[in-house]
Every structure is written in structure tokens, then in C-alpha cells.
Amino acid sequence: MEILVDMKKHPAAAWIGLALIAVALAALPFALAAIGTAWVRITNLALLFVLLSLGLNIVVGFAGLLDLGYIAFYAVGAYTYALLASPHFNLHLPFWLILPLGAAVACLFGVLLGAPTLKLRGDYLAIVTLGFGEIVRIFMNNLSQPVNITNGPQGITLIDPFRIGDFNFAKTDVMLGLTFSGPVKYYYLLVLVLLAIIVINLRLQDSRIGRAWEAIREDEIAARAMGLNTRNLKLLAFAMGASFGGVSGGIFAATQGFISPESFVLVESVMVLSMVVLGGMGNIWGVILGALLLSFVPEVLRYTVEPVQRALFGRMLIEPEVIRMLLFGLALVLMMLFRPAGILPSAVRKREFARKAAT
Amino acid sequence: MTGAGDALLSGKGINKRFGGVQALSDVTFTINHGEIYGLIGPNGAGKTSLFNVLTGIYTQDSGEFAFGGAPLAGLKPHEVAGRGIARTFQNIRLFANLSALENVMIGRHVRTRAGVWGAISRNARTRAEEKAIEKRSYELLDYVGIAPRANDLARHLAYGDQRRLEIARALATDPKLLALDEPAAGMNATETTSLKRLFDDIRHDGTTILLIEHDMKLVMSVCDRVLVLDYGKKIAEGPAAAVQKDPAVIAAYLGGEVTLQRAQA
Numbered sequence: 125m126e127i128l129v130d131m132k133k134h135p136a137a138a139w140i141g142l143a144l145i146a147v148a149l150a151a152l153p154f155a156l157a158a159i160g161t162a163w164v165r166i167t168n169l170a171l172l173f174v175l176l177s178l179g180l181n182i183v184v185g186f187a188g189l190l191d192l193g194y195i196a197f198y199a200v201g202a203y204t205y206a207l208l209a210s211p212h213f214n215l216h217l218p219f220w221l222i223l224p225l226g227a228a229v230a231c232l233f234g235v236l237l238g239a240p241t242l243k244l245r246g247d248y249l250a251i252v253t254l255g256f257g258e259i260v261r262i263f264m265n266n267l268s269q270p271v272n273i274t275n276g277p278q279g280i281t282l283i284d285p286f287r288i289g290d291f292n293f294a295k296t297d298v299m300l301g302l303t304f305s306g307p308v309k310y311y312y313l314l315v316l317v318l319l320a321i322i323v324i325n326l327r328l329q330d331s332r333i334g335r336a337w338e339a340i341r342e343d344e345i346a347a348r349a350m351g352l353n354t355r356n357l358k359l360l361a362f363a364m365g366a367s368f369g370g371v372s373g374g375i376f377a378a379t380q381g382f383i384s385p386e387s388f389v390l391v392e393s394v395m396v397l398s399m400v401v402l403g404g405m406g407n408i409w410g411v412i413l414g415a416l417l418l419s420f421v422p423e424v425l426r427y428t429v430e431p432v433q434r435a436l437f438g439r440m441l442i443e444p445e446v447i448r449m450l451l452f453g454l455a456l457v458l459m460m461l462f463r464p465a466g467i468l469p470s471a472v473r474k475r476e477f478a479r480k481a482a483t
Numbered sequence: 484m485t486g487a488g489d490a491l492l493s494g495k496g497i498n499k500r501f502g503g504v505q506a507l508s509d510v511t512f513t514i515n516h517g518e519i520y521g522l523i524g525p526n527g528a529g530k531t532s533l534f535n536v537l538t539g540i541y542t543q544d545s546g547e548f549a550f551g552g553a554p555l556a557g558l559k560p561h562e563v564a565g566r567g568i569a570r571t572f573q574n575i576r577l578f579a580n581l582s583a584l585e586n587v588m589i590g591r592h593v594r595t596r597a598g599v600w601g602a603i604s605r606n607a608r609t610r611a612e613e614k615a616i617e618k619r620s621y622e623l624l625d626y627v628g629i630a631p632r633a634n635d636l637a638r639h640l641a642y643g644d645q646r647r648l649e650i651a652r653a654l655a656t657d658p659k660l661l662a663l664d665e666p667a668a669g670m671n672a673t674e675t676t677s678l679k680r681l682f683d684d685i686r687h688d689g690t691t692i693l694l695i696e697h698d699m700k701l702v703m704s705v706c707d708r709v710l711v712l713d714y715g716k717k718i719a720e721g722p723a724a725a726v727q728k729d730p731a732v733i734a735a736y737l738g739g740e741v742t743l744q745r746a747q748a
């Protein structure tokens with residue numbers, strides 16, 4: 125939103141700013157590759173989490189429906205892709221066909237989850253969605269008998285990468301003297317998808333539908349009395365959020381080449397929700413920031429904690445994983461105390477929290 | 484368009500029971516096109532229950548409503564709003580953290596169409612619709628007299644302005660019948676007088692008003708006809724002046740044994 129306002133007041137400055145951001149985004153994977161190829165992969169995973177958070181933000185941030193099983197839609201998207209583009213069923217459909225299909229299947233699951241839970245709010249909705257997430261994961265784990273559909277806990281391997289004609293996203297290509305490795309290509313794809321989803325989010329928020337969601341969050345009874353079909357609007361939020369999850373899942377399956385139910389456990393749902401809440405529910409830039417922080421900080425710790433401790437104490441005292449959880453817990457507590465509406469809260473959320481504190 | 488004098492809304496034998504309490508028993512009434520129709524009665528008489536049944540928040544146990552010639556049976560609140568009945572709430576229910584303008588814009592939702600595709604593509608039709616929503620909402624804020632507060636948050640508005648904003652939001656749904664639940668509650672005499680003028684304007688512009696009100700002076704001066712409820716039963720219906728003299732109404736309000744003079748003293 126700020127960007128759009130800037131555009132009108134200082135068009136030149138805004139365009140230069142956008143151009144600089146574009147150049148930075150384009151150059152980033154090469155800079156990362158210089159540090160280590162692993163960092164390109166880490167960035168890709170972080171971008172996937174940004175996608176997921178933006179999807180969940182529609183449900184939680186816009187419509188105010190607490191969803192603790194969001195990762196299920198990611199799983200549905202990933203499995204849809206994996207089953208239709210791997211040797212498992214010996215199907216190798218093109219990605220531009222399965223990715224939308226994955227979004228559609230996830231959307232269907234969103235409606236399936238949404239329909240029976242429409243009358244629930246707050247804690248109760250959270251419990252049901254949590255159960256839904258687990259149900260999907262357990263199904264993936266057990267649908268290997270009597271007919272082997274998901275291959276159970278072993279997961280699905282050798283998933284096809286994205287391919288357009290001869291252009292293969294998993295292979296390294298040299299173009300214009302630059303080396304484009306698989307992860308670098310996926311990085312560009314993810315950035316493009318991300319930009320599209322940011323635009324969709326911004327436009328949805330600032331529309332008749334976005335206003336209606338805001339009204340439902342504020343006062344559902346008044347919203348109904350004003351003629352808002354709250355049932356359909358909530359289902360729409362679930363469906364839209366779920367389809368974003370489905371797209372992310374499809375890309376995840378293709379980049380990893382392997383998926384198993386392990387990737388879709390409850391902790392992942394909690395993680396995505398934390399990204400949304402930490403960054404600032406309802407504010408797209410806040411959510412992106414939250415997702416990037418929670419994706420990158422643990423990785424940075426993984427690479428720094430050990431050498432730093434060895435340099436300081438001569439040996440490793442605390443495992444990186446322990447420090448990660450410690451910092452994560454500390455960060456959440458500090459956030460609750462000092463910025464309960466998130467790092468970059470949405471204007472409306474900020475007001476809501478300010479009022480709660482005042483009363 | 485039907486002229487004044489024809490029935491806009493009629494209720495026939497409306498019953499509603501909450502556990503052991505008969506909140507409405509066999510209530511029958513008719514509201515005509517273009518009138519201001521008062522609904523009065525002592526506390527707990529069933530006024531708000533009738534409102535909630537009418538607007539689809541509750542379902543009546545028996546009886547039926549007819550609105551503009553068609554039955555209003557089993558409709559959900561949003562469908563009732565779609566049919567042209569808009570309401571305000573006794574305890575103001577605005578979207579407190581949104582601006583006054585946004586509140587009214589949400590009222591336009593039911594009369595506009597843009598969906599997800601419109602929102603994402605921002606096509607010409609959607610942009611035109613958004614512009615029209617905003618324009619109409621400003622007009623309505625101006626109409627109820629709070630245009631200068633358009634960008635203030637609803638909860639930062641003065642109490643009287645919040646009441647007016649609720650009316651503007653209800654008017655944004657283009658209602659045929661505007662149902663107001665105690666709009667003058669907590670207002671001083673000056674505010675009430677200007678509210679009365681607003682009611683006259685709204686009626687003059689073609690919207691019928693159903694008014695629940697405790698302020699007898701307001702009801703008697705603004706309403707064409709009045710329905711009086713007591714313990715869920717209709718005890719009188721008719722022109723304000725006639726109802727005012729009805730012994731059953733006086734008894735309900737002042738207690739059976741008390742004479743009018745003592746009560747006034």
C-alpha cells in the first residue's frame with residue numbers, strides 16, 4: 125500500500141526504488157552462491173515460507189479465522205504434484221498443468237475444512253483445524269494400503285522438476301556467461317510467483333471483498349445485518365488461503381524432488397502461524413518480514429553458533445538447535461510484551477490491540 | 484412503486500418463545516409505505532425480540548411476515564438486508580476500528596457485485612464500482628451530517644455521531660424499510676431534535692421507518708402510527724394520538740392502579 129501511495133506522490137523516486145529492488149533481487153542468488161550454494165536453497169525455502177505465510181494471512185489476518193492446520197494444504201499441493209509427476213504412478217504431467225490442479229485440489233480441501241467449521245470461532249476453530257492438519261498427515265502416512273497411493277512414510281521420490289520444453293529447472297545452464305544452477309532458476313521462479321501473490325494480496329485487501337472480511341472480523345452480527353453473506357465470505361477466505369498453500373506445496377515438491385509426511389507435521393503449521401503473528405497479522409509487508417526472519421535466523425545460527433562457541437570456549441557448550449528454540453521462545457515472549465500486534469502491524473490490528481490495552 | 488398508504492411490511496400471528504418466556508405472542512401489525520411507525524412498550528415488552536425475528540437473527544416459532552407483497556420466511560439476516568430491510572442496534576454495533584467512511588462503504592456491499600476476480604484484475608468495471616461506492620458513502624455521511632468525520636475511526640466519534648453513522652451505514656444498503664432500535668437513547672434534547680429532522684428527511688426521501696423508542700415525546704411527535712407491546716402481546720396499534728389515550732397503554736406504562744395525575748406529579 126505504501127508503495128502505491130509513493131507512486132502517486134513521487135513517481136520518479138518510486139520507480140528508481142523499484143528498479144533498485146529489482147536489481148537487488150536479481151543479483152541476490154549470485155551473491156548467495158558466492159557464499160555457498162546451500163544459501164540459495166535456504167533462500168528458496170524461505171521464499172516458500174513467505175508464500176505460505178501470505179496464504180495463511182488471508183485466513184488469519186484478513187478474515188480473522190485462526191487456522192492451526194494450514195500445512196495440510198501445503199501437503200495436499202505437494203502430494204498432488206508428486207503423484208502426477210513422478211515414477212510412483214509413472215505419470216509425468218507438465219507442471220503448468222499440475223500446479224493449478226494442486227491449487228484447485230487444495231482449494232477444495234479448504235472448502236471441505238471450512239464448511240463444517242463455519243460456526244466455530246477462536247479456540248474451537250483452532251482445535252478443529254489442528255485436527256484437520258493431523259488427519260491429512262496421517263492419511264498421507266497410511267494411504268499405502270490396501271492400494272498404494274501415497275507410499276506411506278517412505279514418501280515419494282524422484283519427483284519431476286519443472287520443465288518447459290528443453291528448459292529444465294533442475295539442470296545447470298550457462299546463459300550470457302552466467303551460470304544458472306537449478307536452485308538459482310527456482311529462485312527466480314519463486315520471486316515471480318511471490319510478486320504475483322503479493323499483488324493479489326494487496327488488491328484483495330483493498331477491495332470490496334477485503335472490506336467485507338474486515339467487517340466480519342470486527343463484528344460478525346453487524347456484518348450479517350448489513351447484508352454480508354458471512355458463510356460464503358469465510359469459505360472464500362479458506363479457499364483462497366488453501367490454494368496459495370497448494371501452489372507452494374507443488375513448488376516445494378518440485379524443488380526438493382522428494383516428499384514424505386514428515387515435512388507436514390504440526391510444528392510446521394505452528395511455524396507458519398508464528399511467522400504471520402510475529403510479522404504482523406493482516407499487514408502483507410509484516411508477514412513477509414516475519415517469514416524471512418523465522419526462516420533465516422535459525423539457518424544463520426546453524427552456521428555461526430558452533431564456530432563462535434569454539435572460538436570463545438574452545439568447545440561446543442550449547443547445541444544450535446537448543447539455542448534456536450531458546451531464542452524463538454524469547455522472541456515470542458518479548459513480542460507479546462512489547463509489540464503484541466507484530467513487528468509491522470496492520471493499521472487496523474494496531475488499533476484493536478491499543479484498545480484492548482486501554483480497557 | 485407503490486404509493487403511501489399501502490402495506491409495506493405486515494406481521495401475522497408472530498410467536499416467539501425463549502424457554503419459559505413467551506417473548507412474543509400472536510403479534511399482528513401492518514406498516515404502510517412512507518410512514519414512520521413506532522414500536523413502544525415497557526422494558527422487556529418484546530420490542531427488540533420482534534426486531535430480531537423480523538431481521539432474521541431469530542426465527543419465529545409461528546406466524547409470518549410479508550414484505551413488499553412477498554413472504555419473508557426463513558431468510559437469513561443477510562438475505563433480509565438484501566430484500567431491503569436495514570437495521571441499527573440498540574447497543575451500537577459499528578466496525579469500531581474502521582473509519583466512518585469504511586463503515587458506510589461496507590453497507591454498500593449488498594448492492595455491489597465485484598468479486599475475487601474483479602478485486603485481483605482491477606478491471607474498469609470494478610474501479611468504477613469502487614468509485615461509486617466511495618462517492619455514495621460520502622454522500623450518505625453528508626446526509627446524516629457527519630461528513631467532516633469521514634476519516635475518523637468509528638470508535639473515536641462522539642456518541643451521537645456514532646448513532647448517525649449507524650443510520651448512514653444502514654441507509655447504504657438502499658433499504659425500503661429502515662429499522663432503528665432506540666436511536667435516541669442517551670441523547671440530549673438538542674441531539675434528539677436534530678435526529679427527528681433526520682427521520683423526517685429520510686421518510687421524505689422515500690424510506691419507511693420502523694422506530695423502537697423509549698422517548699415518548701419523540702415517538703408521539705414523529706410517528707404516524709404506533710404499535711404498543713406489553714409482555715409480548717400487542718395492546719394497541721394506531722395513530723400516535725389515539726394510542727396515547729388508550730387506557731390499556733396508560734395502564735401498561737403507569738401501572739393499573741395509579742391515576743394519571745399522580746403519576747405526572
